[in-house]
Amino acid sequence: MLNDYLQIKPDVADALKRGQPVLALESTIISHGMPYPQNVETARKVESIARQNGAIPATLAILGGKLKVGLNDDEIDFLGSGEGILKASSRDLPYLVANKLNGASTVAASVRIAAMAGINVLATGGIGGVHRGADKTFDISADLQEIGRNNVAVVCAGAKSILDIGLTLEYLETLGVPVAGYQTDQFPAFFTRKSGFEVPLNVGSVVELGHILKTKWQMGMTGGMVLANPIPKEHELPPEMAKSATFQALAELEQLGICGKAATPFLLSRIESITKGESLRCNIELVGNNVKLGALLAVEMSRSHS
Numbered sequence: 001m002l003n004d005y006l007q008i009k010p011d012v013a014d015a016l017k018r019g020q021p022v023l024a025l026e027s028t029i030i031s032h033g034m035p036y037p038q039n040v041e042t043a044r045k046v047e048s049i050a051r052q053n054g055a056i057p058a059t060l061a062i063l064g065g066k067l068k069v070g071l072n073d074d075e076i077d078f079l080g081s082g083e084g085i086l087k088a089s090s091r092d093l094p095y096l097v098a099n100k101l102n103g104a105s106t107v108a109a110s111v112r113i114a115a116m117a118g119i120n121v122l123a124t125g126g127i128g129g130v131h132r133g134a135d136k137t138f139d140i141s142a143d144l145q146e147i148g149r150n151n152v153a154v155v156c157a158g159a160k161s162i163l164d165i166g167l168t169l170e171y172l173e174t175l176g177v178p179v180a181g182y183q184t185d186q187f188p189a190f191f192t193r194k195s196g197f198e199v200p201l202n203v204g205s206v207v208e209l210g211h212i213l214k215t216k217w218q219m220g221m222t223g224g225m226v227l228a229n230p231i232p233k234e235h236e237l238p239p240e241m242a243k244s245a246t247f248q249a250l251a252e253l254e255q256l257g258i259c260g261k262a263a264t265p266f267l268l269s270r271i272e273s274i275t276k277g278e279s280l281r282c283n284i285e286l287v288g289n290n291v292k293l294g295a296l297l298a299v300e301m302s303r304s305h306s
Contacts, residue, residue, distance in 0.1 A: 009070025021298035024114035031104035040080035053295035065100030108142035115150035123294030129168030148175035158188035210300035
């Protein structure tokens, strides 16, 4: 029955059948995370990075009501420049599929689709989390719940700096999601390497990561893992610039009363404007860095299962 809804690109289907490494990639970054044409250029670039590091890329989206696992060039271009593409969380999937609509998958939706397709590693920019002021708004990203319930490891540059990172880490602990820093003791804050919060685990190699994941799932412990991979030092946004831009953008968000799905795209766009494009440059670099690590982990996981 699931095959009625999933549409897996032939090279991805072949790799999955043979037990070869496949890396899932979310598509909100294409439709809602970056301006055109940088979004399309970045989507193609990260697919190339995945291949260079041994994994078949599977960019995920909902097109014409199909859960797409792997996109062609025309589909990527459509996501980057088309109109009316919904920012799709996991809760939106039944509506989009039933009505044959188009959506770009958030981390939450991507983790769910990846799990349906049998892909166990996803690379993204930064995960969603607990928003600032969540004690009043209850605004907590579905990303966290989906990582908690699906066997998919998520490689990210930490949580977006616009979030309450301390509460995000607490919530992940409540869900039983392991959080590992890749060769770091500090949980990164998207544009910057340090958030001021320690990671519970410092993992030094891809081999060790693969062993931890394999052990977790062989023990019957369901759910994924957050692998926090700091942006390379030469590409990070100066911490004071990142902090100042974030607070300015958050103040404008509150003043305008923007909330829900519109909040993150608004904040990222404002931070890009405030930093005169520097944050976009960082975003592109950190995504590529995460995709490289995600591909290497996918390769290691395929070895573990062979």
